[in-house]
Amino acid sequence: MTRSPVGPDGAALAPAGPGVLAYQKRLQDSQWWPAEQLLEHQLRELARLVAHAWRTVPFHGARLAAAGLEPGRLIDLERWQRLAPLTRRDIQQAGGDLESTAVPAEHGKILTTRSSGSTGTPVTVRGTIFDAVVGKALMLRHCLWHPYDFAAKFASIRRVHGGTYDYPHGLHLDRWGDSATFPFATGPSSILSIGASIAQQAEWLLREDPDYLMTFPSNVRFLAAHCRERGIVFPHLEHVTTFGEVLSAETREECRRAWDLFVIDVYSAQEVGIVALQCPTHEHYHVQAETMFVEVVDERGEPCRPGQTGRVLVTPLNNYAMPVLRYEIGDWAELGGPCPCGRGLTVLKRILGRERNALLVAPTGERYWPAFGTRKLPELAPIVQHQFVQKSLQRIEARLVTARPLTRREERALRAYILANLPYRFELDFTYFDELPRNDAGKFEDFVCEATG
Structure with missing residues (x-):
């Protein structure tokens, strides 16, 4: 992989390969860019992506032309907002017409992601190794933003396939994850299939005694309630990380009541990867603007102002295998104003939708x-x-x-x-x-x- 988008100063804004910490250093710098500088970067990346989609993706040609988005032109937000949002049903019906006929060779092998259909409409999306590496870098950014001790023990309860993950033992590893995500030594980790019952999960966690737990918001809500009702505590558990669904205030409160700890959320979707990360100093979210263009629009399709709630549209900036432009992810969010932490990354104050209400x-x-x-x-x-x-x-x-x-x-x-x-x-x-x-x-x-x- 050699393609590396550059910022206004000419430095690379995407990793040259798996586990490259120079990119993480760039992310450490770019989070402090003012909003105007981040938007300049996003529009430049959108122009590249639109030109690629125009030339190589059959589905997008007529749609882009109707919006006045042509190759070689700078992206104008007014024209961009004329582009009809892409729905899950569009992805289902378009099939191969949404796939690029000429994926840049430097983006590596094409990967396939199938959503589990949390909105009831499952879709299949193609990506590349390059796109996946960017996602791994954002996961490391999450860990660097929050109080993780990389020598501690990490446990996760999630959807995994294969008997080695099943209760009562789960899978045990000598590190947290692959070296592309964590290009340094870490402590051990353990993984349990979410097919285990809530009672089994609690018993497994007592035996594993982890410092950190990652799982789905609705799962941890019922797990915390189960433990609170039975007086079960995990002596070394410092915080819980959630992903894959929307985290409600009620789930945060249930974890505080059960275990007297806080929850850190990663706002993500299987089709597009990490969209936003919880702020290190607040419970709201920062859009990962270097890699994702996110819009919050009202019922008329107009951009929301801070304090307004609207539909979330996302455009991953690094997926050249199957560009999804203005993808309606199925969530609603409240747009926030500038964050007191000083980061220029767009703020989502609240995210609504996609949390399961029952087990x-x-x-x-x-x-x-x-x-x-x-x-x-x-x-x-x-x-x-x-x-x-x-x-x-x-x-x-x-x-x-x-x-x-x-x-x-x-x-x-x-x-x-x-x-x-x-x-x-x-x-x-x-x-x-x-x-x-x-x-x-x-x-x-x-x-x-x-x-x-």
């Missing part, structure tokens, strides 16, 4: 993360959108929107696959819809629990 309840009363193996569902049948509703302790309803009626063979394959991913042999019903409804707050929930237990 799966087994007939025994144990609670589990609702993992239905949704990433693979579109491979088994032409599923456009899905929602799972637990109707009772024994029965689950799979609500599906499909591109065409399913065959009996497809239904059998879906049933077998879904049931194989659940901790108990539930009864499973299929119902079909033209469109799945949102809740009273206007949000879509991919899992709803109506059972009591």
Whole structure:
């Protein structure tokens, strides 16, 4: 990998390769740039990305032309805002037309990411090694922003595949992660599959006795409540890091009540990577503006002002394999003003949406993360959108929107696959819809629990 975008002073603003700490030093500098300088960098990177998409991505040509965004021209925000937002349904329907026909060779191997469909509409996105390396650098930035002792023990409870991650042992490693993320020695780490019940997770953490825990917000909310009700504390746990969903104020408070510790959040999505990191001195977020162009727009598509809440649109600046321009990620956020910490990075005061409101309840009363193996569902049948509703302790309803009626063979394959991913042999019903409804707050929930237990 040789491509390295440059800042106004000519220094590289992207890593030359995995684990290159010179890029981390640049991030340490660029976080203090004034907002105007960051915007100048973003517009320059957008112009490069638009020119690439115009030439090599069939889906984007007519859309860019209609907005007046042509190669060789500086990006004008007024024209940029004419570009229609990209939806999850657009990505599903576009297929290969969203993929570049000429990915720069220096960006490395093409990687595939399949979202789990937290909005009920799973998508597949292509990226590159280069894009992934940038994401790893942002993860290290998160660790450098917050009080981590790299010699301590790190535990994570997340969605992983393979029996080596299962309860009761999980996987044990002699370092936190790969050398591309942590290009120096670290302490040990352990990983547990989120398929373990909440009670099993608590017991595993007592045995592992970590200094730090990373997991999903909704998972830690139920885990903290479980521990508070039973007086379970982890003697060395200093803080919890959450990712993958939106972190609510209620979840932060539950962790304070249970363990008297604070939560640090990473705002990310599988399709685009890290969008924003929690400020080192406040509970709001800083957009990772060097690598991501983020907009918050109102119902008319106009930019929100600080204090206003709107839809979040994201444009990753380094994905040349499958450029997603003004991607409507499915979240709402409140735009913030300048941060007292002095960083010029855009502030998101609050983020709303995508936190699960419930866990799966087994007939025994144990609670589990609702993992239905949704990433693979579109491979088994032409599923456009899905929602799972637990109707009772024994029965689950799979609500599906499909591109065409399913065959009996497809239904059998879906049933077998879904049931194989659940901790108990539930009864499973299929119902079909033209469109799945949102809740009273206007949000879509991919899992709803109506059972009591």
